[in-house]
Amino acid sequence: MSGIDIAALGAKYAGLLSQLAEFALVTVLLYLPARFVLRPLVSHGLARWNLNRTLEQTIEKALGVVTVLVAVVAGAWAAGFAGLLGGSALFFAALTLAIGFAAQDVLSNFVAGIFIVQDPNFNIDDWIEWEDKAGFIDDIGFRVTRIRTFDNETVTVPNTVLATTPVTNRMSNETLRISYTVGIGYADDIDTATRILLDAAADHADILDDPEPSVRVAELADSAILLQSRFWIADPDREDFSVTRSEYIQETSERFREAGIDLSTTTQHQLSGNLSVDTDPRE
Structure with missing residues (x-):
């Protein structure tokens, strides 16, 4: 048996x-x-x-x-x-x-991924910013999107986060505007400082002539007059942005020094300058 x-x-x-x-x-x-x-x-x-x-x-x-x-x-x-x-x-x-x-989370991330993929302003290699973070899109998966930070680290972000959180794409348009704010002393000539900022932009090969660079008085601070210079670059990416910013700051600093405009009289924040970027075509 x-x-x-x-x-x-x-x-x-x-x-x-x-x-x-x-x-x-x-x-x-x-x-x-x-x-x-x-x-x-x-x-x-x-x-x-x-x-x-x-x-x-x-x-x-x-x-x-x-x-x-x-x-x-x-x-x-x-x-x-x-x-x-x-x-x-x-x-x-x-x-x-x-x-x-x-699979609730997986399915929600999958659906979010579909919406992300069909968005023409959200593509591989784009430079994006979200929730005080920034980097380049390396891959858009069914569950997560992989972002390469500027320190060459890889961050995996659930698709639902990017689909429901405001995301700034710095490369979605053909041009990018850079705004640089610098402080000069009250004894310095505003017209001279304005001309220096405009000439430095005009002499830089990567700064566009159209739209035309502009300079405005942004604020009358306690210890300085804040001037904001705005200029545009074409086909923006992180490298172009960083190089152009650095070269522009260095050039304007040298020209201010040659003109006798002493930036060291301003506060540390004003000395370093406040630089931001946007893609708003309005002046």
Whole structure:
């Protein structure tokens, strides 16, 4: 009797192992051609269509997920697992409920990712700022977006955060305005200081002539007159912004010194200058 039970048990597990082997074989045979033939062909076709890089990567990721699902479902069906599970409506109901609770955040981030991808002003390599953080978009996934900071660190941000939080894109337009505020003493000539700021902008190769640079009296502070210089750069990115800012500050500082305008009489904040950027085309 014991021998018969062992034999039956062995036959049962042998059948299960056979099903598992068939499942693995069919899954692999379907996945490998799709992974190494179909997906490269699709990627090549997308490249020829000159699609936006963000959309191209999203399509490739979606194709990868579909490839795995199709291979797994086909393997399960061929091995007979689909029929085994299909007979239990209660099992599927419990499984669906469990997945629903476990995947709430995943699904919300997935939906948010779809909205992010379809936004033409939100693309790979864009320089964005959100919640006092900043960096370049490296990748937009189904759950998170990966941001490369200016210190070359990678930050993973849930898609729902970027979809529901105000995000500033410094590269969404063809031009970017830089506003630089500097303080001069009350004994200094405003017209001379204004001319220095405008000439420094006019002489810089990367600062645009149109829109024209401008200088305004921003504030009469306790110890200084604050002048705000505004100028524009084209095709902005973080490197262009940083280099242009540094060169402009250095050049204006040297010209102020040559003109006898002593910035050291101002407070430390005014001496260093207050530099901001925006993409508002209005003066």
